[in-house]
Amino acid sequence: MKRVVITGSGTINALAHDVPGTFEAFREGRCGITELDIRDKDRLSIQIGGQVHDWDPETRFNRQQISLFDKFTQFTLLAGREAVAQSGLNFDGRLSYEAGVVLGTAAGGVNTWDDNYRTVYEEGKNRVHPFVVPKLMNNAAASHLSMEFNLKGPSFTVATACASSNHAMGQAFHMVRSGMTQVMLTGGSESMLCFGGIKAWEGLRVMSRDACRPFSLNRNGMVQGEGAAVFVFEEYDHARARRAEILAEVVGFAMTSDASDIVMPNKQGASRAIAGALRDGRLNGDEVGYINAHGTGTAANDKTECAAVADVFGPHADRLMISSTKSMHGHLIGGTGAVELLACIMALRDGVIAPTIGYEEADPECALDVVPNTARDAKVDVVLSNAFAFGGLNAVLALRKV
């Protein structure tokens, strides 16, 4: 089996339009959740979100591209450009046939659906723009990334709700590890902050109206975010041979299904995924210094996740750190695991643990070290990233310092 390393990273999210800015926000414990700026906000009961502000696609794409790129594709391309630039890779020659893209998104071009439903239902028009379908399809971002960088190997999109990015990165990891490809661009994107996208979530009554406070006793729900993160996963010897800077090694991955409930989390399913990632990476539990939690800020997720971590790690659960950066960038749904992997890379490379902000009151059912409110300097060698999706689909990645 091949070793798999990360040689590039890129992002745009509510905290910043790039990785250095996101790291800075993580270190400062800054909150990117603000009052929403979207059409028909007055008809929404949820008025806040982790929205990307100052986004001006005209400065990044030409008019023809914008007519083809939904916002989730625009975010992906921006993050992909940053990641590929950092990696220093060039896909002109033979490598293009040994490189592909696997991305996660829960819902693809939601803004395109929303805008065009308005056109036909609200405005009563009988004609829509010719590119509606290629713009909204879930694989649009993966396909445009393949075209932008000439990636001709296996490419596809994974949709597992809030675990989409982790499932996608797990697939990319498997493909490089097995020798199927040399390089994969992977991560995920979501852009659901529009009237229809928020209205749908309101219906479930799990959204907070004021803040995302994971693990805090007074938490009252999740806050949606938007954005993307893309990584370059590369075969270790390939990266070494070209003297690439290695950000971290991906060492383990596991997926499980709860097979129990369409929305309620399940401790056994979560525990099996965490334990599976350790097994896959041949890791001992006590090597893990930090876990980037799924940590949605809902009553159900946070206590179930803490119980799962306590079960898997035993006494070591009290020594490791676990934080939820959703408190800062919101829940990016299908893109969330990708943005959260940045906190894992920051922990390994910079020795800085991103905090769980908005933490106000200890919850006896979440009695772990959740790195409350302030980032912490700590040397860690192995980290995990959890994602537990609606539908009971769980995906956990393990990374090691190189």
Place this chain on the structure above:
Amino acid sequence: MTGTGHGMSDIQDKVIRIIAEQALLDVSDVTPGSTLEELGIDSLGLVEAIFAIEETFDISVPFNANEPAATRFDISTVGSISAAIEDLVAQRVA
């Protein structure tokens, strides 16, 4: 009857019908003293019942599934739900 078109017992009858339908029970099996747990209504069932209540009475119910106890909407029994809805309907009219 109030001027809203919904009298007190009228509201309770409608709530019982909504909850009975959600619990897949006969209306006669649901009483004001029944708890949702006794009726076998889980968290998803509750959210669906609240949606049906909002649609029926044209009100907005301040219910967050993350803090069911913290909201002003008392869901402990069918009777307490009916009483809370009576208040909300009255507020809508006021």
